[in-house]
Amino acid sequence: MAPKAKAALSDRSNRRDDVLEAAAALFASKGYAATSIRDIAQQVGILSGSLYYHFASKEELLLEAHARGVAQVTEAVEGALAAAGTPPWERMAAACCAHLEVLLGPSPFSQVITPQFPSHFDGDVRATLLQQREGYEDIFRTLVSALPLPATVSPRLFRLSLLGALNWTPTWYQPGGSESPASIAGGIVDAFRLQLDPGA
């Protein structure tokens, strides 16, 4: 059905972006390996062969979708940090809030990041995925180093635990629920913060 939904709008919007967005949505919901290029093409309304005019391979689709997802989260977090104050815990809370709002938001790109374990890929793809994430994690490395943590707490383990709690939320979060991503982020940060600042 819908032989041509066509028309009027091939306008401003880039068809290549449409393909990338459809790919990201399918990767996020079904996983990379379970998504075929015909699935992606059908979602956009083109044939599988036409897809290769825009992208050289399925791997390129994944890498670019993943990169865009990381870029979106990075942009959101850096924007939140620019608007935040100077207290370290306040900055951390702002970053985690922005992180979760994008991760649990409607963008299909950010949803590609967490479910695709880099360990499921080999060689170049795996290396590229890890490299794309590394720059983003540096933001949190800096944020953690500014916190007044007790000497008994390893900053690295603290960072990994916090990011783990945040990145695990897509497993149980349901968009229709009563809790907003921002309130969830606040609750998670509180669980880690109260240890030094009991007067919340």
Added chain:
Amino acid sequence: MAPKAKAALSDRSNRRDDVLEAAAALFASKGYAATSIRDIAQQVGILSGSLYYHFASKEELLLEAHARGVAQVTEAVEGALAAAGTPPWERMAAACCAHLEVLLGPSPFSQVITPQFPSHFDGDVRATLLQQREGYEDIFRTLVSALPLPATVSPRLFRLSLLGALNWTPTWYQPGGSESPASIAGGIVDAFRLQLDPGA
């Protein structure tokens, strides 16, 4: 179709378990969709068709491997709780330690649990995966409810954050490292515990 075929045991090495273990190892390292029946059969040293004497389908392989993984973690945690004392935080620490020791240990079954997002599956398979995990999470529901948490902290969000931090460890843990799963679990629990017990 299948009466209790289990009764007659060939005491020698159970070939069916070999297949299941190979399947679990491949599911854990490459993901379910990226693992083919022929991959599994080749790992065991049989042909792909022979595999269907032991298992009816690839889905059955996943479901049984997942169930065995959940059973292993459940057994380890319940054993640790039986040997632990009565203080709520001590019991929680013991459970988390056992949880991580199995999750990061050598068993391929437990490693199937975390990387396979149930959201990547449909219908019966998804429902079964969720059901298998539910019983295990009840243990942590009970443990959290016994903790003297401040009223501002949601027990549900606390539990999900703690499990998120734990279940995220396979993403970054490397077996050769200097930290043991037990010490990692202790560090994670400490990050959540210090809030009420600063004199640790």
Added chain:
DNA sequence: TACAAACAACCAATCGCTTGGTAGCCTGAG
């Protein structure tokens, strides 16, 4: 005309799964 963007047809390879057949072992009747 010129070019971007798509179609249509196809490829070799691989997918999950089915089938018919058969060694090797164990059992129990003769």
Added chain:
DNA sequence: CTCAGGCTACCAAGCGATTGGTTGTTTGTA
């Protein structure tokens, strides 16, 4: 002891469908 018969565990071959990807041609628009 023999040996038919059943059972376990597998092999060999192949099914239709689908995979990622390629190629030559056609379309819409400027």
